[in-house]
Amino acid sequence: MEEIVMKRIKAVIAMAVCGLLLSACGNLGSTGTTSTSTTSSKGTQLTGQASAGQYQGVIKNSRYRTSKARGVNVSQNDNTYNLKSFESGLLNISKKVFSTNKYVFQEGQYLSTSTVTNWLGRKSKSNPTGLNPVNNGSTSPTKRNPIYLQQMEEQDYLTESGKKLKLSGVTIGLGLNSIDYYTKTAYGSTYQTDISNATVKKEGQLIANRVLKRLRQKKALKNVPITIALYKQASDDSLVGGTFFAYSVNKAGTTSVKSWTPVSVKNYVYPTTSSSAKVGNSNDETDFTNFKSQIENFFPNVAGVTAQAQYTDKQLTGMNISITTQFYSETEIISFTQYLKQAAEKYLPSGAPVDITVSSTEGIQSFLSRTSSGKSFYSHVFSSY
Amino acid sequence: MEEIVMKRIKAVIAMAVCGLLLSACGNLGSTGTTSTSTTSSKGTQLTGQASAGQYQGVIKNSRYRTSKARGVNVSQNDNTYNLKSFESGLLNISKKVFSTNKYVFQEGQYLSTSTVTNWLGRKSKSNPTGLNPVNNGSTSPTKRNPIYLQQMEEQDYLTESGKKLKLSGVTIGLGLNSIDYYTKTAYGSTYQTDISNATVKKEGQLIANRVLKRLRQKKALKNVPITIALYKQASDDSLVGGTFFAYSVNKAGTTSVKSWTPVSVKNYVYPTTSSSAKVGNSNDETDFTNFKSQIENFFPNVAGVTAQAQYTDKQLTGMNISITTQFYSETEIISFTQYLKQAAEKYLPSGAPVDITVSSTEGIQSFLSRTSSGKSFYSHVFSSY
Known part of the structure; x- marks a missing residue:
């Protein structure tokens, strides 16, 4: 519970920094054109x-409409990593449902800081809307009720209606723990409750149903399609974020989730740390290893080379390579x-977007990028006058 | 003197890290093609x-030939900033003399760490080759002999000769202090001797002559063109580096500099900190200010926006804009x-390369770039899986 309280305090502070300069939707200046x-x-x-x-995205009176x-x-x-991959993954799910040509993105306007903070808490007398189970008093990893729902995000999708923007869809992401970290006393050692994939899925679906019902009670959300997507959080020591595993598209007015579409991400x-570690695709790992061995001895001082690789339906759909070395000029x-x-261009797998960032202790020094359909890499050296 | 000694120690340590894996020029595998x-x-x-x-650049046995x-x-x-602008500025000077199509770049191979370190020191009994004046014993800012030469760099330019690469030109950059910082006692307060532009120019030319003579004594450098370029170092608190102000192209065999070509960089x-501060071009500054005011209030928390602008012959030849703000998603x-x-695209001046980097406390988040002839900006958001 300490953890939750601490996190709430942090959230409130963050909110205070944000300001409250958001107002209702006004007239639309000139959508789709450069109106700056x-x-x-x-x-x-x-x-x-x-x-x-x-x-x-939506700008209101020269200011971005923040969540x-x-x-x-x-x-x-x-x-x-869980933060970035959750938000960009949720955008990818949304793109399956709401076309980027037709819809405009708006940061969530219907769930406030206090609502989300309460929903992310445990259910209790003082927090009746908590979506996480009541505290059963146990501190045993296997007997306590873990925190299932770790983060949630609302994304709004608008369409143009005359000169105005109209809410036409909402996407909700639910970030579910695969491991729940907790302490037995304030500032004490961290313990963990492991949560099985089956439980993550089951609890996620139950929470999604409750969230859908609650959203339908808000007048503005009664009659818009609501997509809910389930994300499994990576462990705290992971060098890559978690992934979405299912989503449901709920038609306007529906108050319970009818079906789930599985997502395989x-x-x-890379490189994998042990021989037993899982590999997305052994060809890709070989490609990466060849690339790595080709470059890490370029300088007398060895460069560090690691990669994040993402697979969708077992196909490589992206790779982020991070290179760290010391430069002398x-x-x-x-x-x-x-x-x-x-x-x-010689070694890395094609057909997927690849980003390479080169950093030294002074920060990023250069960067290369290739799109999924591109053949050659764009490259840029960060310079200074 | 303490400063110099400290710097030498640092240089020796840096050298020790580098390793000594450089060897003489061997057979050329397949120049100009991808041979990795x-x-x-x-x-x-x-x-x-x-x-x-x-x-x-030149790679020898899979390893970059370092300086x-x-x-x-x-x-x-x-x-x-003085380091980066010195090296990239020296490349720009070299490009005026040695075409990038015909010549291959090699990090300096003829001036060693000990040679350069000695040359950068004061002339003394123990350091007869020092290019800086003898210590006259004074610690008065106006009476002491300042350190004129702060840094120097050798760049080699090779051409293909059959299957080999042949040294065909050398560029030497001399970095001259506009302010010489010194201490009166070890770890004591820092004092400074200001050096006038006229003195920077005069001393730079004298040093260049001596350097040319010395280089001609090396067999390998006797009969190659040697370009020497003079750079005025920016002050230690400057947010932008110094600039080159003159260079001389010395034909093969010549042992004294005949003439200097001025460079106006x-x-x-931006933004200028005081109303009396110098502006490169007031139109460019207005453009930048409009851009800045357009974006700094995009989020409720204000973004920091600064720029480095470089002018060559009074024309804008580059702008690096740095934006720092806090993101919540x-x-x-x-x-x-x-x-x-x-x-x-709407506000910033065209006709010159413009880079924009966007950072938060977690480092770079996104980046935009336009070439001098480009109309639209390339943009990239650094993501993570």
Whole structure:
């Protein structure tokens, strides 16, 4: 319980920082076009689309419309990989349901910080809306009731209706613990309750049903499609975040979840640390290993090379490679980046987006990226005048 | 003197880390092509060219041929902006003389760590080759002999000759202090001797002449063109590095500098901190200010926005914009980056390369870049699985 209280305090502080400058939806200036003039900063604008396949965001009176529960998830995650992968994964689920061409993205406006914080808590006399089970008094890892629901996020999807934006869909992400970390006393040692995949799925589905019912009680959400997606949190020591495993699309007005669509997303870290560790695809790991051995001895001081790899339906759908080494001159960074481009194009698997970041103790030095359909890598060396 | 000794110790340590795995130039595998195979890691390869207008670098037995004086300049600069701008500026000077299509870049192989460290020291009984004036015993800012030469760098330019690479040109950069920082006692307060532009120029030219004479005594450097470029170091508290102000191209065999070509490069920081501060071009500053005011209130918490701007012959030749703000979700980063792309394309001056990096306390979050001829910005959000 200490943990939860601490997290709530953090959330409240985060909220205080955020400010409360959000207001109801006004007239829409000129949707879809660049409307960033300094003079007419009133009304609603959109952020524009940096690339196809991304949602535009909503700007109100020159200011981004931030989430009503802004900052809660930051304080709910000890492993920031869970934060990033939860939010970008939820966007990917939403894209299956709400087309980026038709819908505009808005940070959640219907669940407030206090609502989300209460829902993430344990059910109790003082917190009747808690979605996590009551505290049964046990501190035994196997006998206590663990915290199942660790984080949740609301995303709103709007469509243009005349000159206004209209709420036309909502996506809710539920982040469920695979391991629940707890302490027996304040600031005491950390213990953990492991939660099986079957339990994660079962509890997630139960919570989703309750969330759907509650959302339908809000007037604005009564008659919009609500997508709910279930995410399994990675452990706190993981070098890659968790993954979504199921989602349900609930038509306007429905108050219980009819069916779930399974999602097969897996994350891996290369190089694998032990021979028994799971590998997404052994060919990809071989490719990565060849690339790694090609570059780590480029300088007399060895570079550190690791990768996150994501697989969807057993196909590689993305790789983030992180290289750390010490540089002694700007020309070394330039030469290394050129060499990386060659080696990456030669060794790394194609057909999936690949990002490579090169860092030293002074931070990022260069960066290379290839899209899923691209053949060559874009490369950039961060310079200074 | 303490400062110099400390810096030398640092340089020696850096050298020890580097290792000594450099050897003489061998057979050239297949220059100009991608020759990064794991099996034939013997011989000389090139890094490949990431983009037109960049030099390829030299790889020897799968390892980058690092400078013989690797790490000396790192320890000579308290302001890292002076390090980066010195090295990339020297590359730009070299490009005026040695075409990137014809020449291959090699880190300096003829001036060793000990040579450079000695040359950067004061002339004394124990250091007869010191290029800085003898210590006259005074600790008065105006009466003492300041350290003029703060850093120097050798860059080698090779051409292909049959299957071998042949040294065909050398560039030497000399970094000259505009302010010499010194202490009167070990670990004591820092004092400074200001050095006028006229003195920087005069002393730089004298040192260049002596360096040219010495280089001609080395057999390998007797009959190659040697370009010497003079750089004025920025102050230690500057938020932008110094600039090159002159260079001389010395034909093969010549032992004294005949003439100097002036270079007009100026660096500025926007927003200017005081009304009397110098501005590169008031239109550019207005553009930057409009961009800044458009984005700094995007979130309820204000973003920090600063820029380095470089002018060559009074024309803007580059801008690096650095934005720092706090994000509460991945979707905030995506939306902000989309918005930045719109605002940058609308407000920022065109015709010069512009880089924008977006960071939070967790490091870089996204990045946008436009080339000098480009119309739209490339944008990238750093994500995680």
